[in-house]
Amino acid sequence: MAKLGFVGLGIMGGPMARALMRAGHEVALWSHSKGKAEKIAAEGKGATACASPAEVAAKSECVFLCVGDTKMSREVILGSNGLASGKKGALTIVDCSTISVSESRKIGAELKAKGIDFLEAPCSGSKAGAEGATLTFMIGGEPAVYERVRPYLEAMGKQLYYCGAAGMGLQAKLSQNMLLGGLLQAFNESFVLAAKAGVDLNLLLDIVNNSAARSGMVSGKAPMALARNFEPNFSVKWLEKDMALMLESAAEHNVPAPVTALAREMLRAAIAEGYGDEDIIGSVRVLEKMAGCKVESAHK
Amino acid sequence: MAKLGFVGLGIMGGPMARALMRAGHEVALWSHSKGKAEKIAAEGKGATACASPAEVAAKSECVFLCVGDTKMSREVILGSNGLASGKKGALTIVDCSTISVSESRKIGAELKAKGIDFLEAPCSGSKAGAEGATLTFMIGGEPAVYERVRPYLEAMGKQLYYCGAAGMGLQAKLSQNMLLGGLLQAFNESFVLAAKAGVDLNLLLDIVNNSAARSGMVSGKAPMALARNFEPNFSVKWLEKDMALMLESAAEHNVPAPVTALAREMLRAAIAEGYGDEDIIGSVRVLEKMAGCKVESAHK
Amino acid sequence: MAKLGFVGLGIMGGPMARALMRAGHEVALWSHSKGKAEKIAAEGKGATACASPAEVAAKSECVFLCVGDTKMSREVILGSNGLASGKKGALTIVDCSTISVSESRKIGAELKAKGIDFLEAPCSGSKAGAEGATLTFMIGGEPAVYERVRPYLEAMGKQLYYCGAAGMGLQAKLSQNMLLGGLLQAFNESFVLAAKAGVDLNLLLDIVNNSAARSGMVSGKAPMALARNFEPNFSVKWLEKDMALMLESAAEHNVPAPVTALAREMLRAAIAEGYGDEDIIGSVRVLEKMAGCKVESAHK
């Protein structure tokens, strides 16, 4: 069994760390929020709560992290008391966060200069995927590092896609969310209009689910909207962040992305109206308020 | 066996009329394009080519039509030598075209005043659905008329959705295409950026097909783009027309639809660049040209 | 002095008719809204209230109209009891409404077939321009007809632009409002953000008025917003209508117009939130509500 570490124990990171523990590994834990590491450490044997990322690194041969944004990622890895500063023996860092492609490449290069291996492994599958250890990982980095880390990723996920050199994993992950963001706003417009026009929305959902316009997003999340359930699996603020990262990448590559840019602004409208922490499907309420109607199941 | 008629014998109407013939009905045929009715009539017994929609109506108890836009629909139904003018006995007209919701309602009302029953039954399933008689129909109009017409629709389609009063079938159909239009542009941006960034597009397609961002549109059409095949199943100009109809409906109901409006303009950019008659997936070339890269399978 | 007519006596039409009366002409009047014609007729000598557009035409050699949309225009001109049906001697009809370019051309052609001359003369200048007889007219149609009608237009306006054949006047008028619509939304975003960021808006207005970003719209209307005065000079619903006409024209000419399409949707958001009858600057409140701040003069 390996000596692993996990940093960032939120909605995603918590269950991911537990999956590594279930697989029998010793796991050193740290999180920004006080008490989380202790709580998880208390659940299983071989897990330890640490006082800093540096301490986690000192105890581990391989550390995973899953944090909220690019800045946190850099801070936890390269900041004072960061992972890099705690290195004792051979160390591999695997970043499961969804962050800036170019920043991730830079972090990898800086770590390499310190003799630390780095792999990016952003994931999709939301809360349920993390809890069921059925995540999808999109990996970018050196193949040899990937081969070494693979068994641990398999303990947390079901599907592993090796996407190529550093940056390619994030690019693939973000491509997917770019699609999701456009699709979400198209859904919002389509279903709010249908609601206002008097279409039976349960029937419409059936029709869509049997058409070329069917999608995982709509079949999974439209029923939540119809039931007025906006509990976050994947929250508005995270999708907005991913769209912003994608626009950054589009700017670097000189690819115009008008629908993505507009979809991002609609997400920001949702944040401005106070829905940032709710599920992305909750963004439908921006249009609902304007239109004066709701995307909900027909009244009996 | 019934005496039926079919007007409009294009990519969709041709195979739909043949499906009615295969089901054993006598079918009177007419099309704008010369020679089409004769060609189809020659294929099976009981089919006759007529000189006008009026002649079709004179020979039929129920006439179907599938034409390109709202104006053609009105012309064929209520114009000089139109279906209404040919009525002899009881007559039912079923419009399978995707046209303006409000215009369709008006046509129905005008027909009612002339003692003619009317049903809207727009369909989805593209060319393949028409040829395999596996179309999906979204029906709006009086239930009694629907019940009478149902067996004929079942001869052409696999799935029948009765959506309610006049207008509801079109509204449901267009809601679906509104989703499709937003999704298409999100795909275009996502995959062109991925191509430019060097992502393996076959791999990305795999990833998307296994994610919440998966959709019938992308799984069905992305492989066409990767193979540079833009043969029309559903062409750019028709989707643009449907988006315009949806914006008309959004304006009537006072529902802002920014992503739909933008997606429509991107389709118009595709038309402006000469891709109007190719498959909707061909719209990807607008961004490709700007970005200087192609959404195609990796070179071996 | 000539025998003239005026149909449509709203915010624009009322003062325009009065300007013709002041110039000494006999003016036959009719309006959809009951009582308006009588009220204006009572103000001056030589003016008569009529019972229908047909009666106006019967009494006039040249009739002007200024109505709300394309449909009304057709109705008043070619409908039952319309102007055309009242023709006695030689008749010229001058449409000052801002309507669909292609529809206006059709109306002109239909009138020509009836021996009636037609000119389009949409105007800008808002309420103040109508009241002060300082309107700007953009004329399309036959030069000879224009020369005949010119003195009457000069009685109502200060600037006359002959733009060419039928359609060119409307096209020029709408080009201008297309600019206005994009500019308005850019203003809304710019000033709401500045307000939220704590910029002194009176100072910002000064800066803008002295920069390349200065415009008649902002220098004229931003002070209204800062003073929270949204009384209509040019109301949201009319600009939305003009943007829709421009998108119709863009579709005919295959010119993509993404910013126009989006600006129109933002106007529709303003209508959806109940600001349709207020001045276009009132549309700023859509973003204000989202952002939780107001574009208003700094508190002392």
Place this chain on the structure above:
Amino acid sequence: MAKLGFVGLGIMGGPMARALMRAGHEVALWSHSKGKAEKIAAEGKGATACASPAEVAAKSECVFLCVGDTKMSREVILGSNGLASGKKGALTIVDCSTISVSESRKIGAELKAKGIDFLEAPCSGSKAGAEGATLTFMIGGEPAVYERVRPYLEAMGKQLYYCGAAGMGLQAKLSQNMLLGGLLQAFNESFVLAAKAGVDLNLLLDIVNNSAARSGMVSGKAPMALARNFEPNFSVKWLEKDMALMLESAAEHNVPAPVTALAREMLRAAIAEGYGDEDIIGSVRVLEKMAGCKVESAHK
């Protein structure tokens, strides 16, 4: 006469440094591009070319800089051999670049900790304004520092707006460019459509210049487009950068900015098509190519 410095000697910085020299000051010069400092130093007495920003600072009581983006600004001020590292006596740094509001605030705070005064003074007026010393400055920072620096700014500009605390000058500057960016795209759409529809563009320009849609941008730049002159006064890539900065600010303040986001993407389309280094009015060619027509003076 004061001992001043100027760093960044491009289209704007070059003439600005010369204006300080003309006012009789000793000016220490440095630029990224080799040879520029030497060339300008050779033009007047009292000017010296330096080997680094640090050397400029060592010789100056007040250093101005005008560089291309946020990163360069930080590098030149706080990087190795940057201005801060060269400080000998009392030093004031005035950043005339248009950069990120939040980054500028951070730079100011870091300089304060080193005992260096900092002022932001972004300017507008383009090349002509720099050459004629008629720039407009929008100042943010401490009033006392501003008072000390004011005479030097007056040597370079005509209009000085003190906008408040750190960040307010940039915010005001960017608000203006946000307006400009939306207006530019509205112009592009409006005039390309007019061209395609056959409107006389010189006449249209006249009409616009006499309407509420008139603007400094259109009256100044439309004639350039009509004459097919795209020589940069203010280039596409700089406006795109400013729009990106504004979207960053909008994200910080949670203000949705859909038209700004879309206008930025259209600028990126212009960059993608190779127009990044031409004047912003050159962006009209993106739509022109799609529409197959040109915004140019009518053929005689």
